Amino acid sequence: MTQIKESSTIQENKITAFNECPVTYVMEKIGGYWKPIILYHLLTGSKRYSELKKTIPAITEKMLIQHLKQLEADDLVIRESRPVVPPHVTYTLTKAGMALKPVMYTMAKWAIEQADTNAKFTYKSLDDFPESPTMLEEV
Amino acid sequence: MTQIKESSTIQENKITAFNECPVTYVMEKIGGYWKPIILYHLLTGSKRYSELKKTIPAITEKMLIQHLKQLEADDLVIRESRPVVPPHVTYTLTKAGMALKPVMYTMAKWAIEQADTNAKFTYKSLDDFPESPTMLEEV
DNA sequence: ATGGATACATACTTTAGGGTAAGTACTTGT
DNA sequence: ACAAGTACTTACCCTAAAGTATGTATCCAT
Numbered sequence: 001m002t003q004i005k006e007s008s009t010i011q012e013n014k015i016t017a018f019n020e021c022p023v024t025y026v027m028e029k030i031g032g033y034w035k036p037i038i039l040y041h042l043l044t045g046s047k048r049y050s051e052l053k054k055t056i057p058a059i060t061e062k063m064l065i066q067h068l069k070q071l072e073a074d075d076l077v078i079r080e081s082r083p084v085v086p087p088h089v090t091y092t093l094t095k096a097g098m099a100l101k102p103v104m105y106t107m108a109k110w111a112i113e114q115a116d117t118n119a120k121f122t123y124k125s126l127d128d129f130p131e132s133p134t135m136l137e138e139v
Numbered sequence: 140m141t142q143i144k145e146s147s148t149i150q151e152n153k154i155t156a157f158n159e160c161p162v163t164y165v166m167e168k169i170g171g172y173w174k175p176i177i178l179y180h181l182l183t184g185s186k187r188y189s190e191l192k193k194t195i196p197a198i199t200e201k202m203l204i205q206h207l208k209q210l211e212a213d214d215l216v217i218r219e220s221r222p223v224v225p226p227h228v229t230y231t232l233t234k235a236g237m238a239l240k241p242v243m244y245t246m247a248k249w250a251i252e253q254a255d256t257n258a259k260f261t262y263k264s265l266d267d268f269p270e271s272p273t274m275l276e277e278v
Numbered sequence: 279a280t281g282g283a284t285a286c287a288t289a290c291t292t293t294a295g296g297g298t299a300a301g302t303a304c305t306t307g308t
Numbered sequence: 309a310c311a312a313g314t315a316c317t318t319a320c321c322c323t324a325a326a327g328t329a330t331g332t333a334t335c336c337a338t
Contacts, residue, residue: 010296010323013172013197019261022250023175023243027166032325033152036162049285058152060327065286085335086284096253104162106245111161114235122158149293149326171295188315199297204316224305225314 029074030100034059034067039093042077043101046092076100105129168213169239173198173206178232181216182240185231215239244268 004011017024030036034056041047041055053064068091071077076097082088093100109126156163169175173195180186180194192203207230210216215236221227232239248265 004324008297008323013296016197017172017176021175021179022247022254022262023169023179024172025250025253026246027170027175030162031166031170033156033163034326036160036166037156040160040162050283053285058155061286062288062328063326066326081285085333086282087286087334089285099249099252103245103249106242107165108161110238110242111164113238114164115161123161147293147327152326173296189313192315200316201298201318202296205296220315224303225312226304226316228315 026103029076030104032067034063035071036104038064038067038071039076039097039100040104042091042093042097043104046090049089049091052091071097165242168215169243171206173202174210175243177203177206177210178215178236178239179243181230181232181236182243185229188228188230191230210236 014028018028019025030039037056037059038052041052047055049064049068052068053059053061056064068077068079072079072091075094078092078094080090080092105126108129112123112126115123153163153167157167158164169178176195176198177191180191186194188203188207191207192198192200195203207216207218211218211230214233217231217233219229219231244265247268251262251265254262
């Protein structure tokens with residue numbers, strides 16, 4: 001997991017923003033190109049590592065575990081492994097992770113409202129958030 | 140405004156995520172260390188460039204206009220300048236910008252709920268979001 | 279003994295975002 | 309003549325996030 005230089009202005013500003021701005025705090029937790037997508041797929045229930053890989057074809061394995069580790073460290077997902085061969089590992093949302101549902105929903109709602117204006121999106125409705133994976137599928 | 144290479148995997152993935160994932164779409168618009176803070180301060184009303192500078196002391200002028208330009212390009216703020224000397228420029232949230240209020244509120248709410256668990260935040264309540272600037276002040 | 283399945287790990291490179299520092303234009307006040 | 313105020317602009321550098329490529333361990337089936 002990529003090392004971070006422990007004293008740069010950029011780090012300091014980040015930490016300050018993180019501590020003072022709740023919005024930044026959330027974005028730290030769920031930011032990046034892949035985290036929302038991973039979280040979205042976990043909203044519908046526990047998934048194995050390989051299942052996540054299959055449902056998110058474009059992600060590399062490095063990015064996948066890297067983000068899973070971060071999500072675990074942030075107490076948003078729980079990793080459970082069965083000591084069998086071949087390995088069997090499942091990832092499940094914690095309470096805090098589940099609590100992101102309304103957050104993501106509100107964000108999605110705004111995005112789709114804006115989409116009416118811009119008309120350049122492939123997703124169009126919030127009808128089935130997050131029961132069916134229409135919105136974030138196939139990324 | 141920093142040039143972007145127009146064909147890298149990272150750009151492609153970003154654009155895909157941006158088009159398919161509404162959450163990523165939102166984060167593109169309000170992400171970065173400074174954008175939420177700028178937006179927050181604009182939620183309480185129009186501000187001049189210099190006022191923003193004063194209320195967000197840690198931001199550099201480069202970052203400030205850079206983000207203001209981006210927010211303007213994204214139709215979240217409107218720039219109005221009076222042709223006087225010294226210049227008089229104000230920034231105001233658009234409708235879309237204003238519509239971010241519940242989005243930011245929901246995010247903040249989650250952050251503060253988590254804060255109860257972690258107890259390491261300088262902000263503690265949502266009581267006065269966004270009427271008083273207690274939450275994002277002094278960053 | 280070789281390949282497949284599973285869940286990673288690790289070294290290296292590229293890119294975009296952020297930061298530093300300095301300069302510009304135009305006018306008023308001293 | 310020079311500084312101060314306002315709203316920027318520009319050139320250059322550094323860092324962290326993201327991507328590429330390859331390797332590892334274990335067991336089972338063929």
